[in-house]
Amino acid sequence: MNISDIAKKIPASPIRELVPYADIAKKNGVHVYHLNIGDPDIQTPIEMIEVLKNWHKNPIGYAHSQGTAELLESMLWYYKKLGFAQLATENIQITFGGSEGLMWIFMSVCNPGDEIVVFEPFYTNYNSYAIMTHAKLVPILTTIENGFHLPSVEEIERKITPKTRAILICNPGNPNGVVYTKDEMDMLVSLAKKHNIFLISDEVYREFVYGDSLAISALSYTNEYRDGIIVCDSLSKRYSLCGIRIGTIVSFNKELMSACLRYAQARLSAGMVDQTVSASLTKVPDSYFAQVQVEYKNRRDTLIAGLKTIPGVVCPVPEGAFYIIVKLPVDDSFAFAKFMLSEFSDENETVMVAPAAGFYSTPGLGKDEIRIAYVLNTKALDRSAQILKKALVAYNAKNAKS
Amino acid sequence: MNISDIAKKIPASPIRELVPYADIAKKNGVHVYHLNIGDPDIQTPIEMIEVLKNWHKNPIGYAHSQGTAELLESMLWYYKKLGFAQLATENIQITFGGSEGLMWIFMSVCNPGDEIVVFEPFYTNYNSYAIMTHAKLVPILTTIENGFHLPSVEEIERKITPKTRAILICNPGNPNGVVYTKDEMDMLVSLAKKHNIFLISDEVYREFVYGDSLAISALSYTNEYRDGIIVCDSLSKRYSLCGIRIGTIVSFNKELMSACLRYAQARLSAGMVDQTVSASLTKVPDSYFAQVQVEYKNRRDTLIAGLKTIPGVVCPVPEGAFYIIVKLPVDDSFAFAKFMLSEFSDENETVMVAPAAGFYSTPGLGKDEIRIAYVLNTKALDRSAQILKKALVAYNAKNAKS
Numbered sequence: 001m002n003i004s005d006i007a008k009k010i011p012a013s014p015i016r017e018l019v020p021y022a023d024i025a026k027k028n029g030v031h032v033y034h035l036n037i038g039d040p041d042i043q044t045p046i047e048m049i050e051v052l053k054n055w056h057k058n059p060i061g062y063a064h065s066q067g068t069a070e071l072l073e074s075m076l077w078y079y080k081k082l083g084f085a086q087l088a089t090e091n092i093q094i095t096f097g098g099s100e101g102l103m104w105i106f107m108s109v110c111n112p113g114d115e116i117v118v119f120e121p122f123y124t125n126y127n128s129y130a131i132m133t134h135a136k137l138v139p140i141l142t143t144i145e146n147g148f149h150l151p152s153v154e155e156i157e158r159k160i161t162p163k164t165r166a167i168l169i170c171n172p173g174n175p176n177g178v179v180y181t182k183d184e185m186d187m188l189v190s191l192a193k194k195h196n197i198f199l200i201s202d203e204v205y206r207e208f209v210y211g212d213s214l215a216i217s218a219l220s221y222t223n224e225y226r227d228g229i230i231v232c233d234s235l236s237k238r239y240s241l242c243g244i245r246i247g248t249i250v251s252f253n254k255e256l257m258s259a260c261l262r263y264a265q266a267r268l269s270a271g272m273v274d275q276t277v278s279a280s281l282t283k284v285p286d287s288y289f290a291q292v293q294v295e296y297k298n299r300r301d302t303l304i305a306g307l308k309t310i311p312g313v314v315c316p317v318p319e320g321a322f323y324i325i326v327k328l329p330v331d332d333s334f335a336f337a338k339f340m341l342s343e344f345s346d347e348n349e350t351v352m353v354a355p356a357a358g359f360y361s362t363p364g365l366g367k368d369e370i371r372i373a374y375v376l377n378t379k380a381l382d383r384s385a386q387i388l389k390k391a392l393v394a395y396n397a398k399n400a401k402s
Numbered sequence: 403m404n405i406s407d408i409a410k411k412i413p414a415s416p417i418r419e420l421v422p423y424a425d426i427a428k429k430n431g432v433h434v435y436h437l438n439i440g441d442p443d444i445q446t447p448i449e450m451i452e453v454l455k456n457w458h459k460n461p462i463g464y465a466h467s468q469g470t471a472e473l474l475e476s477m478l479w480y481y482k483k484l485g486f487a488q489l490a491t492e493n494i495q496i497t498f499g500g501s502e503g504l505m506w507i508f509m510s511v512c513n514p515g516d517e518i519v520v521f522e523p524f525y526t527n528y529n530s531y532a533i534m535t536h537a538k539l540v541p542i543l544t545t546i547e548n549g550f551h552l553p554s555v556e557e558i559e560r561k562i563t564p565k566t567r568a569i570l571i572c573n574p575g576n577p578n579g580v581v582y583t584k585d586e587m588d589m590l591v592s593l594a595k596k597h598n599i600f601l602i603s604d605e606v607y608r609e610f611v612y613g614d615s616l617a618i619s620a621l622s623y624t625n626e627y628r629d630g631i632i633v634c635d636s637l638s639k640r641y642s643l644c645g646i647r648i649g650t651i652v653s654f655n656k657e658l659m660s661a662c663l664r665y666a667q668a669r670l671s672a673g674m675v676d677q678t679v680s681a682s683l684t685k686v687p688d689s690y691f692a693q694v695q696v697e698y699k700n701r702r703d704t705l706i707a708g709l710k711t712i713p714g715v716v717c718p719v720p721e722g723a724f725y726i727i728v729k730l731p732v733d734d735s736f737a738f739a740k741f742m743l744s745e746f747s748d749e750n751e752t753v754m755v756a757p758a759a760g761f762y763s764t765p766g767l768g769k770d771e772i773r774i775a776y777v778l779n780t781k782a783l784d785r786s787a788q789i790l791k792k793a794l795v796a797y798n799a800k801n802a803k804s
Contacts (some may be wrong), residue, residue, distance in 0.1 A: 001598065001600065001629045001630055001655060001657075001658075002567075003510050003511065003655075003657050003658055003661060004509065004510055004511060004512055004513050004516075005513055006509050006510070006513075006661075007509065007510040007511075007657070007658065007661035008657075008661070010661055010664040010665060010668065011664065012663075012664050012667060013467070013664070013667035013668065015667075016467060016667050017667075019466070037464065039463045039464045040461065040463075041461065042461060043460050043461055044460050044461045044462050046460075048462075049457060049460055049462075052454045052455075052457035052675065053454075053455060053456075053457055054455075055451060055454035055455055057645075058445050058446050058448075058451055059442065059443065059444060059445055059446045059642045059643070059644075059645075060446050060450075060451075060642075060643055060644070060645040060646055061441045061442075061644050061645050062439065062441045062644045062645055063645060064421070065415070065418060096498055096647070096669065097669065097670065099668065099669035099670060100669065103669075107406060107408050107409065107534060108405050108406055108408070108409040109405065109406060109409075110406055111406050111407055111408075112514065112536070114406075125667075125668045125669075125670075128664070128665070128667075128668030129668065132509060132665070132668070134514070134536070165404075196403065198403065227403045228403055240461045240462075241461070241462055242461075242462070242463050242464040242670070242671075242674075243459075243461075243462040243463050243464055243465060243671070243673060243674025243675065244462055244673065244674070244675060245498070245671075245672065245673045253403060253405075255403075255405050255409070255410075256403075256405055256409065259405060259408075259409035259410070259412055261414075262412040262413065262414050262415070262530070263412055263530070263534070265414060265415035265417075265418050265419075265527075265530075266412065266415065266501065266527045266530030266531065266534070267498065267499065267501035267502065267505075267527075268499065268501060268527075268644070269644075269645070269647075270647065271645060271646060271647045271673050271675075271676050272644075272645025272646070273454065273645065273646060273673075273675050273676065273679070274673050274675065274676070277675070
């Protein structure tokens with residue numbers, strides 16, 4: 001039986017493809033520090049857990065396809081607090097996490113073969129959404145040496161062709177921790193406007209910024225480029241709620257929002273329980289975020305301090321999100337990550353990381369890099385850096401022998 | 403700004419596009435009997451609600467992309483009870499309801515332009531999944547007079563071309579209530595086998611059968627056509643759990659299941675809460691289904707009795723699921739359905755139905771038909787039939803005048 005080209009081409013997640021090795025390590029009694037995936041250990045706000053404990057709706061029926069009225073109101077409340085009072089219910093579509101939203105956006109802006117410009121390294125699943133929707137990602141390289149900030153406008157413009165339909169950014173950035181400056185955002189918006197293409201801004205890490213300046217949402221530009229701005233959002237990271245699959249698409253483009261509602265109708269509704277839990281975001285106190293931010297800044301600093309003690313390791317200081325791309329003194333970071341799970345342990349502990357090649361679409365790039373998600377507490381991160389250091393020695397010693 | 407062809411073409415749900423009119427009716431104080439959508443009023447099993455009330459996991463993190471181990475075990479337990487002990491964990495992929503499953507299946511078996519044979523009228527969202535995945539549905543007409551049973555093997559075979567990749571059935575059938583006989587299932591499997599194409603069987607209404615014979619699952623044929631059978635399933639209807647978005651893809655085709663896992667990784671995981679609730683299906687007593695079945699048989703019989711009192715109405719007795727296609731003495735069932743919501747009420751009550759044209763892909767078909775979901779109690783159904791009767795008189799009187 002033949003399966004389709006998509007079915008053959010869709011990549012395994014570089015974040016998850018090592019999971020079977022981690023499972024075996026765990027079965028053998030080895031403790032695995034999971035730095036491979038952005039699944040935080042921070043507590044979900046108690047106000048949200050209470051929604052489950054106090055559940056009374058029965059039967060648990062479908063919700064409106066756009067989203068429950070209650071959740072749409074809560075999202076408006078949230079965006080208004082950020083300064084985006086211009087939004088109305090019609091500008092928001094509830095999705096199954098950011099993933100479904102990005103799929104629909106790709107599907108809505110690209111005909112098969114149309115192009116989306118994206119800055120490399122990028123969130124690995126963008127590759128999958130592009131394959132599933134027959135869109136073509138056109139990568140523009142950003143470098144670890146430049147802290148993954150944008151290249152010049154000329155360099156970006158060289159990649160814009162008649163087939164380009166959008167520029168896609170992730171800000172704050174997964175996997176690179178970059179937070180774009182106002183100059184960078186201004187440049188992207190005017191570039192998109194000049195070429196009459198969409199600016200798609202994935203802002204699921206909006207609250208995770210560690211510098212003096214806040215991340216600038218693309219929603220700040222809807223006055224000057226009303227139909228061209230599309231924001232993809234998710235509650236997963238913000239409320240440490242990855243298992244509750246709720247995201248949003250936000251745009252003033254009426255045709256786009258109408259299409260999204262029709263996609264939504266085709267899958268009936270997002271989860272009723274997940275939406276009800278999410279709607280309680282209005283009850284989460286500001287102190288929750290303040291604590292979370294302090295915690296992540298400490299984690300970042302702890303991890304960086306640990307990594308700096310390892311010879312041959314190169315890493316920028318991430319400005320936002322909770323990821324860092326780290327260059328290692330190894331030939332093949334996939335082999336090294338697999339080695340840590342299947343051939344190495346230190347005092348019965350090891351570390352799981354994501355090989356970075358999967359975050360590039362240009363073949364050959366990122367082969368000596370890993371992505372670390374600093375989603376564990378500082379003690380675990382400190383210990384993880386020590387393990388990494390010892391594992392590097394063991395791995396390179398083994399390779400030198402063979 | 404141009405949006406894509408898909409974004410333009412994706413249809414509004416014929417089940418849901420009249421919702422704004424229903425909302426206005428409700429705002430005007432009119433009670434609306436919702437027979438437009440299969441969103442049952444039957445209670446969700448208390449064993450499942452208890453999972454929410456006793457929630458203790460915090461944080462609510464991602465699940466494995468394939469599904470939680472607990473839910474996969476529960477699904478195996480369920481299929482084993484049905485007699486399908488041959489299944490193993492690797493044959494099951496957890497999805498966001500049946501919808502995501504069908505999208506992935508279409509995407510996995512078809513390259514753009516490839517064809518799937520389907521029996522008309524069919525579940526309207528198949529059209530949307532086909533548009534979103536660039537597959538082409540090739541409809542074969544079944545008729546109300548024949549109770550929507552299959553045409554001859556020759557007639558089906560005439561529609562099979564070198565581009566055909568699958569035959570798609572819904573059994574028991576939405577929107578037509580058909581339950582295929584053993585002869586029909588045998589015929590479909592041997593036809594699929596002969597042409598080396600997939601048989602995709604949407605079995606989300608498996609338990610809703612009202613005759614003497616049970617619906618025959620395509621899983622009964624995995625011994626003779628191991629790689630060619632794909633079953634799509636959902637817990638939504640079975641446990642009156644539409645707002646919990648959990649379904650499965652079941653197949654022995656390793657390449658297909660591998661592709662599904664990779665799609666799943668691209669969207670990380672289905673909902674953790676929804677999966678935990680669903681995993682408790684092992685605790686739901688058999689008496690739950692027995693009661694539900696009796697209740698739906700009563701509903702069906704009440705509705706049919708009511709419809710039979712209306713002059714000019716044609717309807718078969720549905721054998722399964724909880725839908726019925728009804729031929730009405732009207733020119734345009736969409737206009738009639740809209741009329742019932744916006745211009746008609748009887749003692750401040752009215753009925754919402756789904757115009758049937760959206761369940762056909764051949765233009766012009768189903769224009770004098772509606773789909774009724776008999777998901778309300780017998781009293782409400784009896785009253786709904788009365789309202790329908792009066793509304794038909796009022797609608798045709800109005801049309802005669804104009």
